[in-house]
Amino acid sequence: MRTHPPSRKVIAVLAAALLATGVAACGNSDTGGSGGDDGTITLGFSQVGAESGWRTANTTSIKEAATEAGIDLKFDDAQQKQENQIKAIRNFVQQKVDVIAFSPVVESGWDTVLKEARDAKIPVILTDRSVDSADKSLYKTFLGSDFVKEGRLAGEWLVEQKKAATGPVTIVELQGTTGSAPANDRKKGFAEAIAANPNLKIVASQSGDFTRAGGKQVMEQFLKANPKIDVLFAHNDDMGLGALEAITAAGKVPGKDITIITVDAVKDGMQALADGKFNFIAECSPLLGPQLMDLVEKVHNGEEVPARIETQETTFTQEQAKEALPNRKY
Numbered sequence: 001m002r003t004h005p006p007s008r009k010v011i012a013v014l015a016a017a018l019l020a021t022g023v024a025a026c027g028n029s030d031t032g033g034s035g036g037d038d039g040t041i042t043l044g045f046s047q048v049g050a051e052s053g054w055r056t057a058n059t060t061s062i063k064e065a066a067t068e069a070g071i072d073l074k075f076d077d078a079q080q081k082q083e084n085q086i087k088a089i090r091n092f093v094q095q096k097v098d099v100i101a102f103s104p105v106v107e108s109g110w111d112t113v114l115k116e117a118r119d120a121k122i123p124v125i126l127t128d129r130s131v132d133s134a135d136k137s138l139y140k141t142f143l144g145s146d147f148v149k150e151g152r153l154a155g156e157w158l159v160e161q162k163k164a165a166t167g168p169v170t171i172v173e174l175q176g177t178t179g180s181a182p183a184n185d186r187k188k189g190f191a192e193a194i195a196a197n198p199n200l201k202i203v204a205s206q207s208g209d210f211t212r213a214g215g216k217q218v219m220e221q222f223l224k225a226n227p228k229i230d231v232l233f234a235h236n237d238d239m240g241l242g243a244l245e246a247i248t249a250a251g252k253v254p255g256k257d258i259t260i261i262t263v264d265a266v267k268d269g270m271q272a273l274a275d276g277k278f279n280f281i282a283e284c285s286p287l288l289g290p291q292l293m294d295l296v297e298k299v300h301n302g303e304e305v306p307a308r309i310e311t312q313e314t315t316f317t318q319e320q321a322k323e324a325l326p327n328r329k330y
Contacts, residue, residue, distance in 0.1 A: 053268055099125065145313060146310055
């Protein structure tokens with residue numbers, strides 16, 4: 001019995017099937033990333049939210065820097081909820097992005113989801129805020145500010161200003177989001193610095209959640225409960241700006257009747273400082289985008305990076321704010 005060789009059509013079908021199988025097999029390689037055939041890096045980024053002018057500037061910096069660097073950015077807004085960030089990170093893992101970066105809402109409770117990212121071989125970068133995990137292998141690096149230093153600089157300025165005080169100097173403190181790294185660390189740094197002068201006393205300390213509305217509401221409570229307030233230390237400009245409304249409504253002159261110290265140095269805060277409504281600001285720069293994209297490329301390429309990278313920042317008095325304002329980018 002004679003057998004016929006397979007037709008050209010059958011050979012072509014078999015070849016196509018084998019080619020498809022080969023491609024699929026290559027696509028299943030456990031690289032942990034989805035960079036794509038064109039070499040584009042995909043970054044999954046989970047942002048805290050849009051609670052302040054600082055955060056808005058931070059988001060803009062990240063988006064613009066990703067476009068400039070040619071990085072495919074998958075952006076998620078957590079709306080200040082940790083559960084939203086955990087969900088976003090899990091989605092990034094499922095999408096097999098190349099790198100994950102996020103600014104943690106709070107410090108605790110990240111080990112499980114970060115282990116999932118590590119198991120998927122996706123490197124993680126912390127931006128702006130840190131986590132308190134004992135396992136440092138869960139992330140590659142931290143990029144951001146020294147929040148303890150910011151609080152300390154604010155406290156040191158106050159100690160110098162009140163060194164001639166012979167009686168009690170009453171201080172109220174508007175804390176940031178409860179459990180967040182900047183709230184914890186700024187409070188710590190400020191308390192350590194003012195301990196140098198026993199006359200400086202914090203009589204009330206409460207979270208305003210880094211928002212103007214929160215700052216106004218809590219300051220109203222402070223003013224009702226404490227007839228004599230000498231100093232306000234707000235963990236960010238936005239809470240300080242909200243507090244200005246409460247102070248003015250109470251018939252007091254901000255910057256004179258109550259000394260106001262804040263952190264961030266966003267434009268609105270700097271304007272309040274230039275106008276004499278604030279008295280001192282410790283800077284916290286939100287423009288982390290270019291540094292972040294540089295780190296994303298390095299960790300994706302397997303390069304070693306420092307465990308902690310700090311941004312360069314300064315402090316501002318009224319005159320310094322007037323000089324800096326015309327060229328302020330945020």
